[in-house]
Amino acid sequence: MNVPTKLAAFTAGLALTFGAATGAGALLDPTDSTAAPGHRAAEKAGGHGGSHETPAAPRGTAAALPGGLSSTQDGYTLTAERATLTAGERSTLRFRVIGPDGRPVRGGYEVEAEREMHLIVVRRDGTDFQHLHPRREPDGTWSTPLTLSAAGSHRALADFTIDGVRRTLGIDLQAPGTFTPTAAPAATDRARTDGFGVQLVSGPVRAGRETALRFQVTRDGRPVQALQPYLGARGHLVALRDGDLAYLHVHPDEHAAVGEIPFVAEFPSAGRYRLFLQFQTGGQVHTTPMTVEVTR
Ligand SMILES: [Cu+2]
Structure with a gap:
């Protein structure tokens, strides 16, 4: 191959690569109206x-x-x-x-x-x-x-x-980097965070219907009186399905006893869910992870 032919082949190769890249870009572009x-x-x-x-x-x-x-x-x-x-x-x-x-x-x-x-x-x-x-x-x-x-x-x-x-x-x-995945902790209705006891007191959770979730927060065995509002409610709850991290829409509920944080949620299917309860005392936000098993 002489030099001009080589160059032409190289340029053709470039054009092909570039064409493929822009084609893929157009297909994948999320902003493509x-x-x-x-x-x-x-x-x-x-x-x-x-x-x-x-x-x-x-x-x-x-x-x-x-x-x-x-x-x-x-x-x-x-x-x-x-x-x-x-x-x-x-x-x-x-x-x-x-x-x-x-x-x-x-x-x-x-x-x-x-x-x-x-x-x-x-x-x-x-x-x-x-x-x-x-x-x-x-x-x-x-x-x-x-x-x-x-x-x-x-x-x-x-x-x-x-x-x-x-x-x-x-x-x-x-x-990037090596890591060892942590297995989900066993389902439980109790946890401890920053010296507080947290218990899910509303009973078993069933899938496919609106469910009340009430958490009782205690310190030294007594309900905590001094829960401060956090994001306009007594607490905040994130519920993620184990396995695919589906995100549930949880709403704060209004009526609960002293030291209790109430929510309403609908769990779309049976199985294990990871809950992250957040509440505030003394200007500090506490996060309590908990695993629940949702039944049919
Ligand atoms: Cu937020």
Whole structure:
């Protein structure tokens, strides 16, 4: 092969590679507006033509799934600027929600539990739970300091409400390195955190129906009188399904005895769930992980 022929072959090879890359990019681009007409139709049907009783659960196949399993829903897509972080190193996580028009959502977030955005980060084995409240910049970028304490695959779940519909979108964050997954602790109705006893006192949890969950917080065996409001309620509860980290929408309930934190949740299926109860005393937030077995 003479030099010009070699060059031509090389250039042709480059063009092929580049063409393949842009083709794949166009296919995978979450902001590609041509990819979302079905989603928008579903959103219209669910948001405006659907049931008025349950605006938080638009009808349609995607809506039947619990939150957090997908990075995209109803035309809204969660994207992170950088999804690989160094374990043990404090960095800044930046992410955006791309709207149905293909642009970052810059406003219209509704305040839910005192915040426009709740971000849960947890390692895929259910450890290293973090509940963060990112700040929104004028261009729609959310940012928060984040330290992944150990290597492994993590899930970031963004929980927000737009047009009266609460959605939870999830993406994976990676911290390279070797790690040993931790098995889920056995199901129990009791835990201890920061010197407090926590007990699930509302009885067995059944799948497929609205269930009351009441936690009693004690210190030295006595109900704690001095629970401080946290995010506008007596406490905050995140419930994740073991195995796929499906994110349940849990609501604080109103009536409970002193020292009790009440919630209402619907567990979509039987099996094991990881609960993360958060409550506040003396200006400090305490996080109690607990595993429950949900029966049919
Ligand atoms: Cu929050």
